[in-house]
Amino acid sequence: MEPLISVIVPVYNMVELLPRCIDSLLSQTCRNIEIILIDDGSTDGASDLCVRYADEHNNIIAILQENRGVSAARNAGIKIARGRYLGFVDSDDWIEPVMYDILLRTLKKHETQISACGYTYNRFDGVYFKNKVDIDTPECLELEVAMKSLIHPDGIQGFLWNKLFDRELLMQAGDGKLLMLDERVRICEDLLYVSRCLEVAGRIAYDNHPLYVYCVRDYGGLKDYNRERRFSELIALESLIFSWTQISSSLGALMERHYTNQAWSILLHVAAVGDYEYLPIMRNNVKRYLKPFLLSMEVKFKRKVRILITLVFPHLESKIRKAIKGW
Secondary structure (H helix, E strand, O other), X not given: OOOOEXXXXXXXXXXXXXXXXXXXXHOOOOOOEXXXXXXXXXXXXXXXXXXHHHHHOOOEEEEEEOOOOHXXXXXXXXXXXXXXXXXXXOOOOEEOOOHXXXXXXXXXXXXXXXXXXXXXXEXXXXXXXXXXOOOOOOOEEEXXXXXXXXXXXXXXXXXXXXXXXXXXXXXXXXXXXXXXXXXXXXXXXXXXXXXXXXXXXXXEEEEEEEEEEEEEOOOOHHHHXXXXXXXXXXXXXXXXXXXXXXXXXXXXXXXXXHHHHHHHHHHHHHHHHOOOOOHHHHHHXXXXXXXXXXXXXXXXXXXXXXXHHHHHOOOHHHHHHHHOOOO
16 A cells, blocks of 8 residues: 655635646556645634635645644644655645656655655746756765755755655654754745754655646735745745755855845845835844955855945945846
8 A cells, every 4th residue: 555645734814826736736647645725814804714625625624723834834734744754735726647756756766764856937927947956966976965955046946845754754853753944034944944854854755747737926016015924934044054064165165155145135135115214133133244244255256246235325226126137
């Protein structure tokens, strides 16, 4: 008999897109699957839809809770998951029928505790990428290569949703208890989780078929700015700098550069929305690892110039970008 796979789906106000997601899970060729829907305080009728699916299908469990965020929803699912293996799917996405079958076979083939697959990137404005992961990515990535791939634009990425985790690994990573997501972190919470699992597993298996369809919706840009949410990303990256440095100095330096890039992105966002109280704080965050960033041969000269301009004139960089094509 196939081992049970528990798939955790956090849901928040997705009543229109949720059926597509759940139906793709019900269509899996891997039949021994448990689908856990965690409704995180939806107000659009999605919670009723979760309950209806659970009533109609024996392998679907619906949990309704007050709005506490995606990490809390995923944690609620982890706590009740019965599967030998755990996976995660976002409620506005969908997956190919063979995804979990292939992820399980890939994991077993390479005798690893985590497996990952390629994914399709489907943007709200019609931009569509068949597979965002480099076609030359090896079938099995050892620790340092895997870590780098988590943050490389063409890597396997630190997402939870294109991966399958061995339950025993989550127990080991959680020091005897199933590893939970950090509910204080609102951005990069999945990268933190995957990174911790990889530290323990030491390697990850990969199948290059794009089996997950990642849908990027228009969240409204500037009007969705949330200071605490953006700052939580830097808390996560600080933690990763520490843990990656323990693996190797080169990995630690890579994460420091990633921190600087992300802090710069946040500074641009802060300037654009006019959060002037937060500007000096974000300037200091950009400067935190700036010296090695500027000295690094891994960083393009133009990026260094753009960051220096933003530090002195936070609003000027975006104006230059609009005026000069390719800036």
